[in-house]
Amino acid sequence: MNLDKLIFWFNETGKEHNDILGKKCANLGESTRRGLPVPPGFAISINLYRKFLVESGAGKEMENYIESLGKLQNREIGVYREAGKTLQEIILTKEIPPTLKKGIVSHYNELCEKIGIPEIAVAVRSAGTESRPGMFNTYLNIKGVENILQKVKEVWASAYTPRAIAFRAKKDIPALKDELGVGIVKMVNAKSAGIGFTVDPVTADDSKVIVEANWGLGEGVVSGIESVDRFVIEKETHTITERSVGKKVKRVVMKENGAEWEETPNELQSTSCLNDDEIIAVVNLAKKLENLMGVAQDIEWAFDGDFSFPDNLFLLQNRPAKVVAKKTGSSTDQLADKLVGSLKGMDLSKTKDKIKNIEFRF
Amino acid sequence: MGNPSQYGFSTPEERWNKWEAEETKSNSAIWDIAPGYELIPEIDLPLFHSFFLDGTHSSPPVTPLYGYQWVRNCGIGNKLVNIKLNLPTCYGWEWRYKEGGLYVAFLVVRDEEERKQREIKFKEALKPYIEDFKGIWDKDKETLNELYDGLKAFNPDTATPHDYLNHIWELDTAYRKMWEIHFFGMQTSYSAWILLEEECKRRFDINDQSPEFQDMLRGFDNEMYQIDKEVWQLSKQAVKLGLEAIFKENDIKDVMPKLEETDNGQKWLKEFDDFLQIRGWRMVRMNDLVDPYWLEDPTIPLRIMQNHILTGSAAREIYILDEKRQDISVKREKAVKNMLDRLPEQERGWFMALINLAQNATSYSEEHDLFCEMTVQALMRRGYLAIGKWLTDNGAIDCPEDVFMMNPMEMESAVLLPHMNDCRWVTRRRRAEWEGWVKKFETEGEFRPPVYTDRPGGLQEAVGEDMLPSLDPIAIKIIIGEFPVDNPEINADIRGICGCPGIAEGTARVVINYDDLNKLQPGEILVCPGTDPSWTPAFGIVAAVIGDRGGTLSHTAIIGREYGVPTIINSFVACEKIKTGQRIKVDAINGAIYILD
Secondary structure (H helix, E strand, O other): OOOOOEEHHHHHHHHHHHHHHOOHHHHHHHHHHHOOOOOOEEEEOHHHHHHHHHHHOHHHHHHHHHHHOOOOOOHHHHHHHHHHHHHHHHHHHHOOHHHHHHHHHHHHHHHHHOOOOOOOEEEEEEOOOOOOOOOOOOOEEEEEEEHHHHHHHHHHHHHHHHHHHHHHHHHOOOOOOOOOOOEEEEOEEEEEEEEOOOOOOOOOOOOOEEEEEEEEOOHHHOOOOOEEEEEEEOOOOEEEEEOOOOOEEEEEEHHHHHOEEEEEEEHOOEEEOHHHHHHHHHHHHHHHHHHHHHOOOEEEEEEEOOOOOOEEEEEEEEEOOOOOOOOOOOOOHHHHOOOOOOHOOOHHHHHHHHHHOOOOOO | OOOOOOOOOOOEHHHHHHHHHHOOOOOOOOOOOHHHHHHEHHHHHHHHOOEEEEOOOOOOOOHHHHHHHHHHHHHHHHHHHHHOOOOOOOEEEEEEEOOOOEEEEEOOOOOOHHHHHHHHHHHHHHHHHHHHHHHHHHHHHHHHHHHHHHHHHOOOOOOOOOHHHHHHHHHHHHHHHHHHHHHHOOOOOHHHHHHHHHHHHHHHOOOOOOHHHHHOOOOOOOOOHHHHHHHHHHHHHHHHOOOOHHHOOOOOOHHHHHOOOOOHHHHHEEEEEEEEHHHOOOEEEEEEEOEEOOOOHHHHHHHHHHHHOOOOOOOHOOHHHHHHHHHHHHHHHHHHHHHHHOOOOOHHHHHHHHHHHHHHHHHHHHHHHHHHHHHHHHHHHHHHHHHHHHHHHOOOOOOHHHHHHOOOHHHHHOOOOOHHOOHHHHHEEEEEEHHHHHHHHHHHOOOOOOOEHHHHHHHHHHHHHHHHHHHHHHHHHHOOOOOOOOOOOOOOOOEEEEOHHHHHEEEEEEOHHHHHHHHOOOOOOEEOOOOOHHHHHHHHHOOEEEOOOOOOOHHHHHHHHHHHHOOEEOOOOHHOOHHHHHHOEEEEEOOOOEOOO
């Protein structure tokens, strides 16, 4: 391995690069290497970020600032807010040094060339060495060299949001930890997208695959705020045992400079966003990953509207599935879990919508 | 000590009026009926934000005594239970009394971290109920019966002032204890009903109004139905003894004197009295103390028997519910089996436990009314009326019923030396006030605001912010229930939700008060605001039932299912829009009501 290498194509990396690329990129690399349908792209290593810190002088400034704050644990929210603002500003106001910049730019240009589209749209994704779901930023549909360089800095800076600082302070993790790698991934022009689980995260039932999907980009499912389509499929027989088509009022689509929520056209709202062949293709993909990785998987996938089935299914992300329930347990245990869980899962937004139409008396 | 003549030699009422006029701005004048529990928006709203009118339990406006007991003890019971169970989302309920209305605020747990901590404890607390709900409820029933036996030992005929005083305290304690037991059963079993509904909806798109769901949860006997059956058996016995004519030809108040005149009549009356001694501690009306209980006024059950005889149901060989239950039980077993078959092997265990607990919710929902509210309130009525009589005999109040205008603290201060404690300045004023509310309610309908809130968005925001986030199963299933969904394809005149599936057509009979229930004819469709257990026998003769208020676990829905009568609930406006005598059609599965005339 070339220790000086700062940027990796996905087919050059794998699990062994966890610590220098961040988990997300290392996993994407592992998948590419194993022939999984990952959109093409490259990973900007944490070492490159560190070089940026040293060469731009940002690192020293940040260290000095943090030292001046003293111990961060159990401080009031204002302190974290102020620290976040200052640290992010330090990063965002620094230029990426020319040698580093050149590396990123040349990789991006090469990517455009390979695909045959100039200024190809990419996702700029954060990749930390620890799993902190939802904590760091990811930017979608970014085009052009300058925009990409800007978003790379914004991803780095997202390690220093007040929330992230407060989180680390609470866990007694040094304030300047969570240095981030960045993935530059070809944007999938998703007609539909979603997630797949090779184990039921609540019941630990591993005999089925659970697929949730929405029109548009995957953010429309992952954010968990919209009603989506849900399918449960027997892992062995591929029988679809549950099929609930949600009213998908909104979806996330690509707009000129990023992804946005928009109203889903009426005729699509209550239509299933996947046909049975597509569902089974997702199941096969999830199963393949589970076999490769040796543990149950939680995947994000998308169907690209610019290609035709079956070559249009892309894997966007995968990680070991987190299971809440213990696998064994008495019926009493399981039901008690469910009863408690139901209080969390109850969908208040639907009930709230209903209230609007009713004049009611108690 | 102030100068006794400082207010002049006026009547107590005049002195009160003068004092109140001078003191209205002070807090001491604001709290009158239920000190500490009367709704003062300026004080309560900044603390609790929204108080919702519980119309289910305070329509028509309840008396000061009942209101006082409810807001104190229902709140204490609920809070105690939530402290023990640690319901993750709600600390408990805070109640207030205003204009005869019972207002409730839900004390929502808003901190995520705290919810998580409570979830762990709640889960442990639920386990014994999952494993043996019935066993726990059986023990609770024993506890309640022992408590009631203690109260029954009070003898109004021989009571001394000391006994009256003790009885006031005993009643307080019993009522509070009742509420505690009441909420243990309810919080644990209703959660199961809601989860079962969620699971069925998510997995199979079945909600709790669909037949597949409801079939799993009906066809159970309970002590409430036993009593209904005993009433039916007594009417059958009357026919067997040749007393049919006496029931048929006489006005209900003359039936007992006429029965006294014959040997068989006396024989029957003895059986009737045995029944009353055991079963007669049962209030007609669930939510106040002003109406008599069966033992006090035997014509109440007698009228049900008369109805059995007049409608011919006394001639049946098998009790109607027993007959229905056979079919319904078979259906239930099948429905449960079908449901389990749809599930993967490894999930069947806990799902069966869930169905069991939800089934208990149905039985409990009915049976607890009898063991909890109806019995203790009969004993409260008896005890308070005895105290009322003692106070009346000694000139402290105008009539025994005026005791319902007092709170227990006022009773205890007057009961030892009633001839020295003229309370009429309190009772007359409050009676006038309460009767005013009732009259207004009868002539104008609900005049009390549905909510007192400081949320700028009014009722909707209050529900969204201060009720729903409590995720309180009782609030959700009983106090609000599901709302009818607008479905333009079904062109119904009125929409509600399905309490029990089925289609029926018939003549409407709008019944607002229990007293008018005996006008109901066989085959008619009962249209009412809602029912309580005293209405149960009506379900045996109607073609369908429409209840304007109530969720799928309301009395109306549960009894509808046990009798297999098409039932629509939460229709809100049926009593207003439908007139007695109109032909109407009920399509319960779709929650649709059609006015055909």
